[in-house]
Amino acid sequence: MKTMYIVVVAVIIVAMIALSVFVYQQASSTQTITLNGAGATFPFPLIDKWAAEYNKIRPNIKINYQSIGSGGGIQQHIEKTVFFAASDAPLTDAQAAKAPNTLHIPITIGGVVPIYNIPGIQKGLKFTGEILADIYLGKITKWNDPRLAAINPGVNLPDKEIVVVRRSDGSGTTFIWTSYLSSVSQEWRERVGKGTSVNWPVGLGAKGNEGVAALVLQTPYSIGYVEFTYAEKNNLTYGYVQNAAGEFIEPSIESFAKAAEYAATTLPKGNESWSRVSIVESIVNNTQARGAYPITSFSYILVYKELNVLPNMDEATARALVEFLWWAIHDGQKYASNLHYVPLPLNIVTHNEETIRMITYNGQQLCKW
Amino acid sequence: MRNPLRTTHFFYKLNTQYSSPLKWHITGDSLLKIISALFASSVLLFLGLMVYELVNGSWLSIQTFGLNFLIGTKWDPAISQVFGALPLILGTTVTSVIALLISVPISLGIGLALSEYMPKKFGFAISFLVELLAAVPSVIYGLWGIYVLIPFLRDHVYLYLRTFFGFIPIFSGPIYGGGFLTASIVLAIMVIPTISSILRDLFSAVPNSLREAMIALGATKWETVKAVVSYARSGVIGAVILGFGRAVGETMAVTMIIGNKFQVWPSSLFDAWYTMSAIIANELLEATYDLYVSALINIALVLLFVTLVINILSRLIVWRSIRLVRGIVKE
Numbered sequence: 001m002k003t004m005y006i007v008v009v010a011v012i013i014v015a016m017i018a019l020s021v022f023v024y025q026q027a028s029s030t031q032t033i034t035l036n037g038a039g040a041t042f043p044f045p046l047i048d049k050w051a052a053e054y055n056k057i058r059p060n061i062k063i064n065y066q067s068i069g070s071g072g073g074i075q076q077h078i079e080k081t082v083f084f085a086a087s088d089a090p091l092t093d094a095q096a097a098k099a100p101n102t103l104h105i106p107i108t109i110g111g112v113v114p115i116y117n118i119p120g121i122q123k124g125l126k127f128t129g130e131i132l133a134d135i136y137l138g139k140i141t142k143w144n145d146p147r148l149a150a151i152n153p154g155v156n157l158p159d160k161e162i163v164v165v166r167r168s169d170g171s172g173t174t175f176i177w178t179s180y181l182s183s184v185s186q187e188w189r190e191r192v193g194k195g196t197s198v199n200w201p202v203g204l205g206a207k208g209n210e211g212v213a214a215l216v217l218q219t220p221y222s223i224g225y226v227e228f229t230y231a232e233k234n235n236l237t238y239g240y241v242q243n244a245a246g247e248f249i250e251p252s253i254e255s256f257a258k259a260a261e262y263a264a265t266t267l268p269k270g271n272e273s274w275s276r277v278s279i280v281e282s283i284v285n286n287t288q289a290r291g292a293y294p295i296t297s298f299s300y301i302l303v304y305k306e307l308n309v310l311p312n313m314d315e316a317t318a319r320a321l322v323e324f325l326w327w328a329i330h331d332g333q334k335y336a337s338n339l340h341y342v343p344l345p346l347n348i349v350t351h352n353e354e355t356i357r358m359i360t361y362n363g364q365q366l367c368k369w
Numbered sequence: 370m371r372n373p374l375r376t377t378h379f380f381y382k383l384n385t386q387y388s389s390p391l392k393w394h395i396t397g398d399s400l401l402k403i404i405s406a407l408f409a410s411s412v413l414l415f416l417g418l419m420v421y422e423l424v425n426g427s428w429l430s431i432q433t434f435g436l437n438f439l440i441g442t443k444w445d446p447a448i449s450q451v452f453g454a455l456p457l458i459l460g461t462t463v464t465s466v467i468a469l470l471i472s473v474p475i476s477l478g479i480g481l482a483l484s485e486y487m488p489k490k491f492g493f494a495i496s497f498l499v500e501l502l503a504a505v506p507s508v509i510y511g512l513w514g515i516y517v518l519i520p521f522l523r524d525h526v527y528l529y530l531r532t533f534f535g536f537i538p539i540f541s542g543p544i545y546g547g548g549f550l551t552a553s554i555v556l557a558i559m560v561i562p563t564i565s566s567i568l569r570d571l572f573s574a575v576p577n578s579l580r581e582a583m584i585a586l587g588a589t590k591w592e593t594v595k596a597v598v599s600y601a602r603s604g605v606i607g608a609v610i611l612g613f614g615r616a617v618g619e620t621m622a623v624t625m626i627i628g629n630k631f632q633v634w635p636s637s638l639f640d641a642w643y644t645m646s647a648i649i650a651n652e653l654l655e656a657t658y659d660l661y662v663s664a665l666i667n668i669a670l671v672l673l674f675v676t677l678v679i680n681i682l683s684r685l686i687v688w689r690s691i692r693l694v695r696g697i698v699k700e
Contacts, residue, residue, distance in 0.1 A: 068654065069654035069655050070655060071654055071655040071656055071657050072654055072655075074657075092657070092658075094658065095657075161543055163543070163545060168624065168629035168647075168651045169650075169651040169652065169654065169655065170651065170652045170653075170654060170655025170656060170657075171655055172655070178447070190448075191448075192447065192448070193447035193448040194447060195446055195447035195657070196446075196655040196656075196657055197446050197447070197651075197652050197655065197656075198445075198446065198447040198448075199443070199444060199445035199446070199447060199448070199631070200630075200631070203630070204545055204547060204628040204629065204630060204641050205628060205629025205630060205641070205643075205651070206625075206629070207624055207625065207629075207650075207651060211625065214515055214516075215515070215547070218515060218516070218519060218520060218546065219545060219546065
């Protein structure tokens with residue numbers, strides 16, 4: 001009786017294993033292709049939307065993107081564990097040396113905006129780069145500082161200490177913000193520099209865009225900086241920033257696109273070094289860049305030029321990846337505005353087309369159209 | 370004649386038929402013993418691997434900074450690429466000590482109330498609630514800190530502290546609401562369950578003969594309670610150190626509240642500061658070059674070392690004390 005029982009259990013277990021192997025093989029024989037990617041958190045909602053929409057057109061292709069941060073994405077790109085990576089900053093020369101033949105494809109554009117909480121003052125307080133740098137250096141400590149008052153006539157600025165809030169976690173947002181402060185202030189460039197985290201002279205650190213926003217909302221007379229998409233979605237009070245043409249620019253999808261358009265004229269080819277590409281730096285002294293918001297940046301997808309360097313890559317997957325990238329820079333762009341992302345200007349789309357045509361598998365060009 | 374034992378059990382058969390020449394025993398008992406020993410030793414393996422990985426990962430930082438890492442006061446990933454952990458070590462220690470200053474008296478009260486004063490049923494309900502506090506995820510404490518505690522302390526406590534005691538330097542300076550004192554208060558709430566439940570167990574383990582003897586001598590309730598506490602004193606110290614270990618390692622709630630400001634010493638009780646676990650959680654994901662990552666892992670190594678020492682020490686004291694109180698070992 002007991003033996004009987006054991007035999008029955010054993011037969012059931014074996015049958016279940018056999019069945020699951022069978023089902024698994026069935027599933028894989030329909031050739032579902034999964035494109036694994038990882039990287040920046042900033043473009044995650046957009047890439048996630050793309051994954052869903054692209055899966056509707058091409059049901060056998062799944063896009064699996066993990067938003068682990070730009071640094072993590074670059075690391076995985078170097079270790080060749082993902083098919084594509086996303087980063088808010090281009091590869092540095094040191095990183096590019098570890099991942100030779102990497103192509104940079106700008107996929108969307110983001111802007112960073114100063115937000116503040118001054119009771120009684122609405123959105124649209126005007127700032128210049130020098131003033132923002134001096135606030136974050138701790139040299140301007142009061143809201144009624146004469147320099148702030150001079151460019152904001154008619155605004156009743158209070159005699160209160162400025163509470164400076166910044167990101168405590170390493171982030172692409174901080175990279176863009178500190179790049180801007182470095183390019184407008186010599187003192188900032190020499191004392192603090194630019195990076196995903198820096199040695200902040202003053203201020204309170206909060207984690208993530210949501211942390212900075214919460215702290216600013218909770219603290220009267222504070223100033224912080226967040227990604228525009230985040231500020232817009234949460235109705236935060238943000239300020240205008242002066243550009244090199246002398247205009248005070250309202251951050252908006254249009255003014256970011258304008259900035260990218262001006263910067264696009266000097267972009268390197270997709271397979272060249274992008275380490276010095278920066279919208280911020282290319283327009284900070286361009287007095288002709290009318291209508292361009294100065295604290296603007298690309299978000300990139302990074303792929304290898306020759307896809308056979310990746311383990312687990314085959315020709316069908318390589319082709320699927322290239323087709324997806326092509327779709328993302330064309331049809332995919334129409335999903336950007338609704339999510340408060342900036343659609344790529346035409347001259348950057350053209351630039352990307354050339355880059356995508358460079359991608360090969362075993363030396364064969366994959367994009368022949 | 371049929372031996373009834375022979376058909377009873379598979380392992381018994383194995384034993385009787387195949388064992389004698391090689392003394393090769395497989396019984397359910399020894400099988401379980403081997404398997405559970407393997408599982409138990411895997412804990413050691415994990416700890417060893419963890420230490421190995423941490424030393425390995427922080428090797429670059431150890432080579433570059435050596436022991437200066439522990440006394441360095443600069444954290445500059447962008448320009449000079451110099452890393453020092455002293456402000457973090459100080460920040461971690463001071464916030465945890467303040468948390469203990471707040472939580473130990475409260476925990477003592479809870480422990481004594483539950484073991485000495487309250488009726489059993491009521492005490493059970495209270496201790497259940499206290500332990501429930503330990504089950505709240507720390508991010509919830511962080512959110513509560515940001516949206517409830519910070520505005521409350523800023524508008525109703527800190528402002529008055531500064532108004533009345535502002536002439537003392539530690540009560541002057543700008544008030545953000547967040548900062549290391551607020552973080553310590555949240556930490557205190559988080560370690561109260563840890564400390565108070567150990568204290569309750571300790572005091573309950575004190576033999577009734579002690580209480581009876583005290584009462585027989587004409588002692589008041591207060592004097593009896595004092596005797597109970599002094600009987601279990603080494604265990605109390607152990608419980609406090611255990612709470613310290615918990616406070617030192619706490620990450621999420623602290624980083625949401627403390628202000629994450631890298632400085633050696635804050636200017637006032639209301640100022641922001643930084644802790645070791647918070648900086649790892651904040652910066653590791655976007656650490657962009659090898660030395661930077663290595664420095665962060667080096668901090669993890671320091672933190673692991675500190676918490677290990679604290680935990681081992683406190684466990685030893687608590688165990689010894691409970692055995693002492695129960696009369697298993699002699700002082």
